[in-house]
Amino acid sequence: MNDVLQAYDAFLRNVLPEDYAGRTNHYRHDDRLRTDFQVAAFEAGWLVPDWEPGLGGQSLSAGDSLAVRIEGARRRVPVIHNVQGVGVVAPGLRRFGTPAQQDRLLRPVLRGDEWWALGMSEPGAGSDLASLRTQARRDGDRFIVNGSKIWTTQAKESRWATLYVRTDPEARRHAGISCLILDLQSPGVEVRPIRRAAESVDAFCEVFLDDVEIPVENLLGPLNGGWRVASESLEHERDMIWVNNWVEIAQVVDPSLRRTDLDDEEMTALGRLLADAEAVRFTGLRTVFERLEGNEPAEFFLLKLLGSEAAQRATRFAMETSGLAGLCEPQLMEDRIESLAATIYGGTSEVQRNIIGERVLGLPRDR
Numbered sequence: 478m479n480d481v482l483q484a485y486d487a488f489l490r491n492v493l494p495e496d497y498a499g500r501t502n503h504y505r506h507d508d509r510l511r512t513d514f515q516v517a518a519f520e521a522g523w524l525v526p527d528w529e530p531g532l533g534g535q536s537l538s539a540g541d542s543l544a545v546r547i548e549g550a551r552r553r554v555p556v557i558h559n560v561q562g563v564g565v566v567a568p569g570l571r572r573f574g575t576p577a578q579q580d581r582l583l584r585p586v587l588r589g590d591e592w593w594a595l596g597m598s599e600p601g602a603g604s605d606l607a608s609l610r611t612q613a614r615r616d617g618d619r620f621i622v623n624g625s626k627i628w629t630t631q632a633k634e635s636r637w638a639t640l641y642v643r644t645d646p647e648a649r650r651h652a653g654i655s656c657l658i659l660d661l662q663s664p665g666v667e668v669r670p671i672r673r674a675a676e677s678v679d680a681f682c683e684v685f686l687d688d689v690e691i692p693v694e695n696l697l698g699p700l701n702g703g704w705r706v707a708s709e710s711l712e713h714e715r716d717m718i719w720v721n722n723w724v725e726i727a728q729v730v731d732p733s734l735r736r737t738d739l740d741d742e743e744m745t746a747l748g749r750l751l752a753d754a755e756a757v758r759f760t761g762l763r764t765v766f767e768r769l770e771g772n773e774p775a776e777f778f779l780l781k782l783l784g785s786e787a788a789q790r791a792t793r794f795a796m797e798t799s800g801l802a803g804l805c806e807p808q809l810m811e812d813r814i815e816s817l818a819a820t821i822y823g824g825t826s827e828v829q830r831n832i833i834g835e836r837v838l839g840l841p842r843d844r
């Protein structure tokens with residue numbers, strides 16, 4: 478273990494309960510622990526290790542930072558409540574925010590004091606985000622916004638949202654979109670949770686916007702430059718996605734490795750899953766090394782599809798081979814449900830295949 482991982486290990490031992498390793502499933506749902514862990518990781522510079530001190534980091538190299546993230550995933554450290562706040566909004570604010578926006582907003586989102594929602598999808602504009610219709614009209618020193626969003630995770634619990642709106646109706650699809658910082662407590666905002674079969678803090682919401690006034694200084698990034706804000710903010714988390722997929726596959730199939738009652742077909746499926754886990758790991762690492770060399774590796778486009786579908790196969794295998802007992806195992810059930818969502822959010826598998834077809838294989842464009 479190198480010095481960085483030793484220091485991280487000491488931090489984890491200090492902040493996590495002694496019996497954490499043996500009871501991760503229990504502690505994963507401990508809200509207090511999750512909140513405290515985020516604050517502690519922020520203060521000690523382990524939240525975003527490659528960022529500067531004061532912003533949840535300690536300016537670690539990309540390699541060391543990745544090693545810390547892998548170790549965190551492997552030990553199943555408590556999951557941050559408002560994942561998109563730290564993983565998507567904070568990088569966007571750091572990259573595109575004005576000094577005033579960063580001063581006001583970065584620290585609270587990183588510490589988890591203020592939660593954020595992502596106001597992107599609309600009815601009819603999910604995969605095809607560029608067709609979004611929510612309008613923002615400039616009126617003096619403010620924008621007047623009308624429209625609606627859907628599938629907005631945690632909008633009910635959040636204080637803010639990055640709101641993607643059409644600011645130039647004449648411009649071509651991608652070119653007329655801007656990102657505004659919406660205070661969800663503004664007059665004219667109505668948040669309606671969408672009922673789900675299971676209780677969850679991550680409840681989806683619809684967000685309705687009726688003549689909502691947003692000050693011009695809440696524009697994030699350039700006017701009509703929202704497409705870049707969206708893509709660059711989302712890209713930040715790309716390494717975490719494959720790391721989590723790889724670790725999840727390995728952990729979900731781990732109990733099966735000690736079983737002696739699997740038949741030939743199940744053994745073959747298990748072998749394939751282990752190969753999938755390694756394929757995700759090596760492909761992920763290859764993209765990291767390529768990027769460190771300054772290249773944009775084609776493999777990157779494969780990772781989300783490969784990782785999310787393999788994780789889905791792994792949870793299905795675990796459920797099927799554990800029979801009735803699997804249905805009574807809450808963690809397995811949760812992993813299974815989460816894995817079903819992973820091939821939808823952040824770009825569905827079909828859309829990932831289109832991207833691979835166009836950008837890796839050079840096939841004609843979908844649209």
Ligand SMILES: Cc1cc2nc3c(=O)[nH]c(=O)nc-3n(C[C@H](O)[C@H](O)[C@H](O)COP(=O)(O)OP(=O)(O)OC[C@H]3O[C@@H](n4cnc5c(N)ncnc54)[C@H](O)[C@@H]3O)c2cc1C
Binds near residue numbers: 602604628821831843
């Ligand atoms: C757990 C979860 C959390 C989410 N959180 C948020 C959030 O916080 N904020 C937010 O804005 N959104 C969020 N979303 C929404 C998510 O981004 C969309 O569901 C996703 O982009 C797909 O859009 P859609 O649901 O409108 O499906 P559609 O785009 O209508 O797609 C329907 C089906 O058609 C297929 N399809 C669509 N276009 C093509 C094409 N060109 N070629 C081939 N097949 C195609 C799709 O693959 C899919 O199977 C979340 C979704 C999930 C599951």
